[in-house]
Amino acid sequence: MNTQTRPVSEINRQATHILFKEMGVVDTIRFLNQFSVGQGDYTKERHTWLNDISMNDVISQIKAEKK
Incomplete structure (x- = not known):
């Protein structure tokens, strides 16, 4: 067991190498994409494009899609 403290960048490099080797590049x-922070403020953006839609509108759209 290694008890020496290593820089986080070195740990990340080694972990990425192990993941590539064991799981492949795509996986x-x-x-790793699960842990990306992303951009913007989803809550504010959601209000801009959902602000004028009522619950009845949503239900009507769902029913129309089912037909």
Whole structure:
């Protein structure tokens, strides 16, 4: 067991290398993307495009899609 403190950048490099080796590139990228912070403020943006839609409008759209 290694008890020496290493820089986080070194730990990240080693962890990424292990993931690539064991899981492959695609699955590693999919795994790491879960932890990305993203951009913007989803809550504010959601209000701008949902502000004028009522619950009845949503229900009507759902029913129309089912037909």
